[in-house]
Amino acid sequence: MGNISTEAWVLYSGKSDNAYIGLKKEKFEFSTLDDYEVLAEPLLGSWDANLTHAIERNPIDVCQQRGEEKIVLGNTGIVRILKTGSKVTTSKEGDCCLVFPNAVWDRYGYPIKAYAYDAPHTIGLLAKQTKMHEMQVIPLPPNQHPLSYSQWASFSGRYVTAWSNWEVAYGCWRL
Secondary structure (H helix, E strand, O other): OOOEEEEEEEEEOOOOOOOOOOOEEEEEEEOOOOOOEEEEEEEEEOOOHHHHHHHHOOOOOHHHHHOOOEEEOOOOEEEEEEEEOOOOOOOOOOOEEEEOOEEEEOOOOOEEEEOOOOOOOOEOOOEOOEEEEHHHEEEOOOOOOOOOHHHHHOOOOHHHHHHHHHHHHHHHHHO
């Protein structure tokens, strides 16, 4: 099977011969889905601080850290599921989902590396199509819900873990 081809805003490594300060719109290819991945189209995104840090290469060049010549950023927003791998159970084709940007997690599920930032081989929402692990999409209620998809899109990825971190800290303080 061939690769998936899409259009994306790409960030090149600062040490690459093709280095470009900023994002460059171009064709981008990635491998087909595995059994636990979904193919999605971004509907709405949220510009989180990690995008600015990556483009400015401050504090690091994430392309170099990931060992990749070029990457596609964008890890918070809303996507529509286009296709699912054969073993996906968290979502189905047509679902609108919140992106959960945890790409590499510890044994308790807490983030070690962020999807479409410092996690290698992840393709962010600054592409017309992307793929992600089924655990990185959370189906949303229909858009008639009191919160609109635009409001959900602004729900930054950092808040997903902030609540549980606060709850643990508060519990320790009470003890």
